[in-house]
Amino acid sequence: MTKTGDVTPPLAIAGAGIGGLTAALALQRQGHEVVVLDRAEQLSEVGAGLQLSPNACSVLDELGLLGTLEPFAYSPDCLQIRSGKSGDLLAKVQLGNYLKQRHGHPYWVVHRADLQGALLKRVQETPGITVQLGAEVTDLASTSFDNLSCTYMQGGQKQSLSCRALIGADGVWSKTRRLIPDHGNAKFSGQVAYRATIPVEKVPPRWTGDSGLWLHQASHLVHYQIRGGKELNIVALAREDWQDETWSAPADKTALLHLFKDWPADVRNLLALPDRWLKWALCSVAGDGPWTHGHVALLGDAAHAMLPFMAQGAAMAIEDAAILARHLPASVDNIPAALRAYERQRKPRATRIQGRSFQNAKTFHMSGLPGFARDTVLRLSSPRSLSAKFDDIYGWKPAG
Numbered sequence: 001m002t003k004t005g006d007v008t009p010p011l012a013i014a015g016a017g018i019g020g021l022t023a024a025l026a027l028q029r030q031g032h033e034v035v036v037l038d039r040a041e042q043l044s045e046v047g048a049g050l051q052l053s054p055n056a057c058s059v060l061d062e063l064g065l066l067g068t069l070e071p072f073a074y075s076p077d078c079l080q081i082r083s084g085k086s087g088d089l090l091a092k093v094q095l096g097n098y099l100k101q102r103h104g105h106p107y108w109v110v111h112r113a114d115l116q117g118a119l120l121k122r123v124q125e126t127p128g129i130t131v132q133l134g135a136e137v138t139d140l141a142s143t144s145f146d147n148l149s150c151t152y153m154q155g156g157q158k159q160s161l162s163c164r165a166l167i168g169a170d171g172v173w174s175k176t177r178r179l180i181p182d183h184g185n186a187k188f189s190g191q192v193a194y195r196a197t198i199p200v201e202k203v204p205p206r207w208t209g210d211s212g213l214w215l216h217q218a219s220h221l222v223h224y225q226i227r228g229g230k231e232l233n234i235v236a237l238a239r240e241d242w243q244d245e246t247w248s249a250p251a252d253k254t255a256l257l258h259l260f261k262d263w264p265a266d267v268r269n270l271l272a273l274p275d276r277w278l279k280w281a282l283c284s285v286a287g288d289g290p291w292t293h294g295h296v297a298l299l300g301d302a303a304h305a306m307l308p309f310m311a312q313g314a315a316m317a318i319e320d321a322a323i324l325a326r327h328l329p330a331s332v333d334n335i336p337a338a339l340r341a342y343e344r345q346r347k348p349r350a351t352r353i354q355g356r357s358f359q360n361a362k363t364f365h366m367s368g369l370p371g372f373a374r375d376t377v378l379r380l381s382s383p384r385s386l387s388a389k390f391d392d393i394y395g396w397k398p399a400g
């Protein structure tokens with residue numbers, strides 16, 4: 001074990017997002033001291049809905065977090081898939097209790113801020129984990145064989161932290177990724193997500209209950225309830241040549257309604273309801289590039305940011321965190337080898353799901369004959385058979 005004097009240095013985690021906080025909890029359970037550094041001055045309410053499928057919930061269950069999260073979660077019975085052209089119902093996918101019984105853990109949708117808040121609260125209650133905000137990680141330096149230090153900027157000053165390893169959980173625009181030779185940059189997909197949340201009492205009842213996925217040429221719409229059912233989360237995705245490295249850019253409702261001008265009137269009425277829309281440029285990071293180098297490892301979006309067409313971005317970060325911790329008990333001697341073993345285990349699954357989200361990006365936006373064929377297959381499929389297509393994803397458990 002690496003020691004400086006009598007003190008074992010902590011593991012440093014860059015990023016107090018969903019993956020970083022989950023990793024802090026999982027690694028602390030393995031006996032590590034952990035320091036989480038996030039560049040944000042405060043962990044804000046920015047963001048909207050996230051899917052927590054049974055695979056993610058199985059990790060949160062191990063960490064004892066499901067009870068804390070439940071009041072903030074919503075569990076829709078079904079996903080209704082509709083045509084964004086005609087408004088017709090094409091198919092239903094069974095979710096809710098059906099998935100809970102099938103996989104042993106719930107299927108929830110939550111506000112990202114509620115999930116991050118629950119993780120942060122648990123982190124702050126856990127001895128051995130420290131969170132430092134306003135701390136932007138820039139480098140990992142090695143002063144001698146077993147003396148590593150993570151460099152970060154805080155309050156305009158360069159600081160350093162002695163550590164055993166650096167885990168880069170710093171999201172799609174990761175700086176830690178630059179410490180891994182040959183790992184590429186985030187790539188813009190040419191698509192933008194407009195997002196808004198609105199109290200459910202302000203929307204007609206037809207938009208509540210089941211989740212919705214509406215498919216149209218070059219655009220689609222997703223909606224579901226979050227915050228224990230109190231708010232409706234709306235995501236409208238379309239092609240747009242706009243790029244920005246932020247989750248909080250204000251969006252112009254008129255521009256959104258123009259992008260959705262061919263959609264049914266009741267959808268356009270829904271889109272007109274929220275006062276405030278945000279928009280994000282959808283980017284991905286090639287998951288088949290290297291994730292580790294020496295004492296640095298990436299997880300979550302930093303390693304393999306995916307388009308949200310499988311709604312598995314947060315779940316994959318949570319899975320990564322659980323598996324990283326399994327490879328990294330506090331007694332580990334060869335940290336680089338342990339990090340490589342984590343990468344070997346996680347990469348096939350993360351890249352497979354990333355590939356499915358790229359495929360869905362094409363399928364969701366089909367038109368003409370391919371779109372007609374897709375809709376016909378959907379109409380002929382039963383809710384349970386469509387749900388079963390996700391068994392390999394939702395049935396995953398951290399213990400294997």
Ligand SMILES: Cc1cc2nc3c(=O)[nH]c(=O)nc-3n(C[C@H](O)[C@H](O)[C@H](O)COP(=O)(O)OP(=O)(O)OC[C@H]3O[C@@H](n4cnc5c(N)ncnc54)[C@H](O)[C@@H]3O)c2cc1C
Pocket residue numbers: 014015016017018019020037038039040046047048049050112135136137138169170171172173174175176247299300301302308313314315317
């Ligand atoms: C503010 C915000 C809002 C989001 N809202 C949504 C949403 O509503 N719906 C959705 O599907 N996805 C959202 N995402 C993305 C989603 O959280 C991730 O796709 C997914 O959860 C994977 O999580 P992650 O831990 O890999 O990265 P993230 O959850 O993105 O977390 C990355 C963290 O790293 C921090 N960071 C970045 N660079 C550095 C650095 N150099 N040093 C230290 N810290 C750094 C960031 O401040 C952030 O807290 C959001 C991300 C952020 C940061």
